[in-house]
Amino acid sequence: MANEIQTNSAEVQQAVDTALKEQKKKKRNTRLIILGVILAVIIIIVAVSGGSSESNNDSDPQGNNSSVSAEKEETNGIIGDYICTIKSATVCKNWEGKDSVKITYEFTNNAGSAESFDLALSDELYQNGVGLESSFISSDDDDWGLDVKIKPGTTKEVSKVYILRDKETPIDVEISELISFSNDKLTYTIDLQ
Numbered sequence: 011m012a013n014e015i016q017t018n019s020a021e022v023q024q025a026v027d028t029a030l031k032e033q034k035k036k037k038r039n040t041r042l043i044i045l046g047v048i049l050a051v052i053i054i055i056v057a058v059s060g061g062s063s064e065s066n067n068d069s070d071p072q073g074n075n076s077s078v079s080a081e082k083e084e085t086n087g088i089i090g091d092y093i094c095t096i097k098s099a100t101v102c103k104n105w106e107g108k109d110s111v112k113i114t115y116e117f118t119n120n121a122g123s124a125e126s127f128d129l130a131l132s133d134e135l136y137q138n139g140v141g142l143e144s145s146f147i148s149s150d151d152d153d154w155g156l157d158v159k160i161k162p163g164t165t166k167e168v169s170k171v172y173i174l175r176d177k178e179t180p181i182d183v184e185i186s187e188l189i190s191f192s193n194d195k196l197t198y199t200i201d202l203q
Contacts, residue, residue: 089196090187091121092130097167099200101177105148109174111135111181111200112147117160117168124159127168129188135172136182142172177202 087095097114104110113135117127135142155168174181180202186195 087196089131089185089194090190090192091119092125092187093118093120093165094127094131094185094196096183096198096200099181101174101202102147102171104145104171104173106145108145109177110145110147110171111142111174111202112169112171113183113200114167114169115185116165117155118165119160119162121162124161126157126159127166128156132186132188133170134184136184137175137179139182140175142174142181145171145173147171174202 087093093116095116097116099114100112102110102112113133115127115133117131119125119130121130154170155166156170158166158168160166172181181200183198183200184195185198186193
């Protein structure tokens with residue numbers, strides 16, 4: 011009888027140990043899945059926040075729009091699997107009444123799958139070497155096209171607004187792939203005068 015109790019006790023202990031190991035594996039797998047989901051959400055938020063907060067319209071209720079010219083600096087507009095050129099730049103007022111510039115890009119997707127501008131490319135604007143803050147224009151029409159996916163071989167216009175430091179200094183525009191191991195970038199100069 012004592013032998014049976016010890017055998018049963020050993021079997022019970024072994025079953026408990028096996029159950030505990032399985033429970034630890036499940037907890038670890040659950041933690042890894044949760045961590046993976048959190049990281050994916052963070053990456054998506056970072057990628058989308060670059061464009062979705064800027065989706066607004068170009069109409070200026072004060073009527074202070076003026077056209078500016080963009081000059082391409084020895085580039086053909088190709089960056090990775092994409093082509094991006096500046097179609098227009100318009101001086102305007104942002105929603106707070108600050109002097110701003112609305113940049114309209116012509117974005118072509120030559121990648122293997124549908125892609126949007128804000129998940130494919132990153133643009134940075136500078137005046138006198140200092141970055142310009144993104145903004146938006148108050149309006150009913152908020153289709154700027156930044157987060158709209160386009161199929162391979164398709165071209166779409168997309169627009170973004172930045173607050174100017176002044177209305178005389180040229181703007182340097184640098185466009186690069188959002189996620190890339192390359193340091194390649196397109197550079198453009200916008201003359202405000």
